[in-house]
Amino acid sequence: xxxxxxxxxxNSYRLGSPAPPAGAVRQRADNVSFSxxxxxxxxxxxxxxxxxxxxxxxxxxxxxxxxxxGSLYVLNSGFFKIVNLNADGREQVxxxxxxxxxxxxxxxxxxxxxxxxxxxxxxxxxxxxxxAFLEAAVRAPALLRVLxxxxxxxxxxxxxxxxxxxxxxxxxxxxxxxxxxxESLAKRGMRTDEITLRMTRAEIGNYLGMTLETVSRAxxxxxxxxxxxxxxxxxxxxxIPDLQALAGFAQRYAAASLH
Amino acid sequence: xxxxxxxxxxNSYRLGSPAPPAGAVRQRADNVSFSxxxxxxxxxxxxxxxxxxxxxxxxxxxxxxxxxxGSLYVLNSGFFKIVNLNADGREQVxxxxxxxxxxxxxxxxxxxxxxxxxxxxxxxxxxxxxxAFLEAAVRAPALLRVLxxxxxxxxxxxxxxxxxxxxxxxxxxxxxxxxxxxESLAKRGMRTDEITLRMTRAEIGNYLGMTLETVSRAxxxxxxxxxxxxxxxxxxxxxIPDLQALAGFAQRYAAASLH
DNA sequence: CGCCACTTTGAATTAGCTCAAATTCCGTGG
DNA sequence: CCACGGAATTTGAGCTAATTCAAAGTGGCG
Numbered sequence: 348x349x350x351x352x353x354x355x356x357x358n359s360y361r362l363g364s365p366a367p368p369a370g371a372v373r374q375r376a377d378n379v380s381f382s383x384x385x386x387x388x389x390x391x392x393x394x395x396x397x398x399x400x401x402x403x404x405x406x407x408x409x410x411x412x413x414x415x416x417g418s419l420y421v422l423n424s425g426f427f428k429i430v431n432l433n434a435d436g437r438e439q440v441x442x443x444x445x446x447x448x449x450x451x452x453x454x455x456x457x458x459x460x461x462x463x464x465x466x467x468x469x470x471x472x473x474x475x476x477x478x479a480f481l482e483a484a485v486r487a488p489a490l491l492r493v494l495x496x497x498x499x500x501x502x503x504x505x506x507x508x509x510x511x512x513x514x515x516x517x518x519x520x521x522x523x524x525x526x527x528x529x530e531s532l533a534k535r536g537m538r539t540d541e542i543t544l545r546m547t548r549a550e551i552g553n554y555l556g557m558t559l560e561t562v563s564r565a566x567x568x569x570x571x572x573x574x575x576x577x578x579x580x581x582x583x584x585x586x587i588p589d590l591q592a593l594a595g596f597a598q599r600y601a602a603a604s605l606h
Numbered sequence: 607x608x609x610x611x612x613x614x615x616x617n618s619y620r621l622g623s624p625a626p627p628a629g630a631v632r633q634r635a636d637n638v639s640f641s642x643x644x645x646x647x648x649x650x651x652x653x654x655x656x657x658x659x660x661x662x663x664x665x666x667x668x669x670x671x672x673x674x675x676g677s678l679y680v681l682n683s684g685f686f687k688i689v690n691l692n693a694d695g696r697e698q699v700x701x702x703x704x705x706x707x708x709x710x711x712x713x714x715x716x717x718x719x720x721x722x723x724x725x726x727x728x729x730x731x732x733x734x735x736x737x738a739f740l741e742a743a744v745r746a747p748a749l750l751r752v753l754x755x756x757x758x759x760x761x762x763x764x765x766x767x768x769x770x771x772x773x774x775x776x777x778x779x780x781x782x783x784x785x786x787x788x789e790s791l792a793k794r795g796m797r798t799d800e801i802t803l804r805m806t807r808a809e810i811g812n813y814l815g816m817t818l819e820t821v822s823r824a825x826x827x828x829x830x831x832x833x834x835x836x837x838x839x840x841x842x843x844x845x846i847p848d849l850q851a852l853a854g855f856a857q858r859y860a861a862a863s864l865h
Numbered sequence: 866c867g868c869c870a871c872t873t874t875g876a877a878t879t880a881g882c883t884c885a886a887a888t889t890c891c892g893t894g895g
Numbered sequence: 896c897c898a899c900g901g902a903a904t905t906t907g908a909g910c911t912a913a914t915t916c917a918a919a920g921t922g923g924c925g
Contacts, residue, residue, distance in 0.1 A: 431765050435860045437773045441765040453765070455751075455758035462765070481751075485744055492740075498757040499714035505764035506690050506700040506712070506721070512771050513815035514696045517913065547871065556772030558914060563873055581922070582872065601694040776881065806903065817882060822905055840890075841904065 382536035385447035388493055392421060392473070395487045399474040409450065409464035409472055416454030418474050419494075422446055425470015426545050431462040440546075440554040441505070443528070446535050449497040467545040512556045519600030520555045521565035525575065525585070526593050539590070544583045569596070641795035644706035647752055651680060651732070654746045658733040668709065668723040668731055675713030677733050678753075681705055684729015685804050690721040699805075699813040700764070702787070705794050708756040726804040771815045778859030779814045780824035784834065784844065785852050798849070803842045828855070 392398070400423075403409065409420055412432045422444055429442035429450065441462065444450055454460040455477065466472075484490040511520055529539045544551070548559040548566075555562070566582075569575045574596050578584035587593055651657070659682075662668065668679055671691045681703055688701035688709065700721065703709055713719040714736065725731075743749040770779055788798045803810070807818040807825075814821070825841075828834045833855050837843035846852055 429765075431769055433766070433769065435857055437769060437860060439769045439772055441768055452758055453762045456755045456762060461762050481747060484750070485747060488740060488744060491743070491750070494754075495757075496715045498754075498761065499711055502757065502760050502764060503712045503715060503720050505761065505768065506688075507692070509700055509764065509768050509771065509815075510690055510692065510696065510698045512768065513698055513812075548873095549871085553772075559872080560874085560915085561913060564913095567873075598694055601696060807905095808903085818904080819883085819906085820881060822903095823881095826905075 378533045378536065381534040385535060389421070389423060389447065391487075391489060391493065392475070395490055396475055396483045397479050401472045401474055402469070403466040403472055404469045405467055407466045409466065410454075410460050411463050412460055414454075414460045416451065416458050416460055416477070418476050419449055419451045419480060420464070421473040421475065422448050422450065423471040423473055425472070426467040427470070428465050428467055428546070428550070429462050430465060438553075440550055441508070442501075443531075443554070445531050449494070449501075452498055452501060514601070515597070516600055517555075517557050517561050518565045518568060519597045520557070521551075521562060522569060522574070522593055522597040522600070524551065524555055525569075525587070526590070526597055529587060529590060529593070539587065541578060541584060541586050544585060569593075572596070637792045637795065640793040644794060647706065648680070648682060650746075650748060650752065651734070654749055655734055655742045656738050660731045660733055661728070662725040662731055663728050664726055666725045668725065669713075669719050670722050671719055673713075673719045675710065675717050675719055675736070677735050678708055678710045678739060679723070680732040680734065681707050681709065682730040682732055684731070685726040686729070687724050687726055687805070687809070688721050689724060697812075699809055700767070701760075702790075702813070704790050708753070708760075711757055711760060773860070774856070775859055776814075776816050776820050777824045777827060778856045779816070780810075780821060781828060781833070781852055781856040781859070783810065783814055784828075784846070785849070785856055788846060788849060788852070798846065800837060800843060800845050803844060828852075831855070 398421075403425060409427070410418075412430075424446050427444040427448075427450065428440050429444065430438055431441045432438045444464075450464045451460065453462060480490070480494070484494070511523055515523060525542075528544075529542060532542060533539045546554070548562045552559045552562040566575070566585075570577060573588070574592050576586040576588065578586050657680075662684060668686070669677075671689075683705050686703040686707075686709065687699050688703065689697055690700045691697045703723075709723045710719065712721060739749070739753070743753070770782055774782060784801075787803075788801060791801060792798045805813070807821045811818045811821040825834070825844075829836060832847070833851050835845040835847065837845050
């Protein structure tokens with residue numbers, strides 16, 4: 348699928364020995380500490396920035412495309428989806444968000460939000476006036492690093508998503524989606540052996556750039572291979588007996604698509 | 607292609623009357639003022655932040671995946687590509703950058719860059735130590751807004767890219783790619799009736815999530831339809847007689863893909 | 866209990882991919 | 896200046912992964 352002719356200097360030697368201890372750092376920090384880190388960050392924000400707490404329920408909209416930007420939002424609990432809309436009527440789920448994530452960042456640049464943010468469950472959102480945040484940040488520069496890290500993460504994540512869509516076949520994309528969802532839960536100290544998909548097949552497909560039928564078939568195949576299992580009664584609950592197997596599945600397909 | 611069943615509350619009424627003056631704002635600011643705005647921003651940075659100027663030539667690498675993050679980079683001139691790499695060897699062009707753009711933002715979060723940034727032409731890059739920037743920002747908060755705007759833009763742009771890949775057929779994606787390239791040049795006050803593609807078909811295809819053959823065919827079709835024309839001798843120079851026609855082409859396909 | 870939304874599965878279709886061959890361009894060296 | 900060779904591009908011809916269309920199955924909820 349991919350041509351490796353991207354650039355003369357783009358060879359795999361770069362993935363070899365000299366460079367990235369990044370992975371090592373990530374592994375050292377286990378999920379417990381990830382979860383603690385999120386808690387600490389939330390504490391810091393709570394302590395240093397004036398904020399308004401808002402409870403939301405499934406289906407509630409945090410902000411809508413076209414709305415004037417004024418606030419950033421930090422998610423304290425719940426599950427959220429980001430839905431982008433464009434002028435010609437296309438729409439797409441471009442992100443899924445959890446506790447500790449920031450949303451509304453897309454509105455800073457031109458003063459208007461470019462997407463909808465919708466709750467998929469009950470939860471609590473912290474509303475932070477952007478101006479108030481900037482003032483607070485001058486007094487407590489640590490806040491800046493927190494915000495910048497959040498934006499940086501978002502950028503890195505969006506690029507990974509683009510890469511998945513462009514370089515992985517459908518089955519691997521679905522596997523990767525599940526793997527990433529589980530990873531997100533794990534980092535927040537939540538249960539990961541059994542997960543609840545809070546989206547319909549159509550939404551998942553929209554998010555991953557495929558049709559609902561393809562999602563359904565991919566899930567069926569994953570189940571047939573024993574990589575996942577559906578919990579009795581109801582196809583929104585998925586059991587993941589072996590996370591390694593799931594990761595391996597995605598990996599194997601990724602490798603296959605290289606030649 | 608897309609199922610509209612993304613969510614109960616996701617209907618097109620939102621695209622109607624009440625909300626977005628965003629478009630109006632964008633139109634009022636014409637390209638001249640865009641160009642001036644970029645110049646002003648660069649002046650502001652130059653005045654308030656300690657920076658190092660670096661000249662680069664085609665093929666030069668600004669930073670590489672795996673490298674320790676320490677600096678942000680502001681592009682003063684030239685053309686650049688962002689190439690993401692991941693552990694299993696897949697690689698993809700995930701961004702194209704011009705004068706006024708910031709790069710290196712992806713490294714803030716975990717302290718390591720996740721991509722390569724490569725010059726596609728001679729140009730000048732301003733290297734800014736992140737720590738130095740934060741210090742300067744406390745004294746001149748306008749700097750913060752500039753950085754945040756850049757990051758916000760990046761996020762919005764990446765999501766649009768994801769949306770293009772997921773919702774547009776190949777021909778429309780290529781047309782959209784050209785349109786966006788031209789728009790970027792226009793905002794910087796550069797020539798737009800004739801543009802030089804600084805990438806091979808393979809690179810364009812990689813960026814757009816399709817093969818080089820598909821890019822070639824799409825360009826041929828665009829040329830056959832008179833939406834673009836190849837300048838004599840050399841298929842890297844493209845003439846765009848009518849930008850509206852190009853935009854219309856992409857638009858038409860987008861609309862078609864909705865039903 | 867029955868409706869409705871969601872899901873699954875099958876069969877046919879197709880957009881885009883792969884493979885292959887011909888062509889053009891460009892730099893390099895004679 | 897021209898000839899040559901390698902890289903990039905174009906175009907054609909099958910092939911395949913994913914889509915579309917269709918029908919049946921399932922579960923949740925009033």
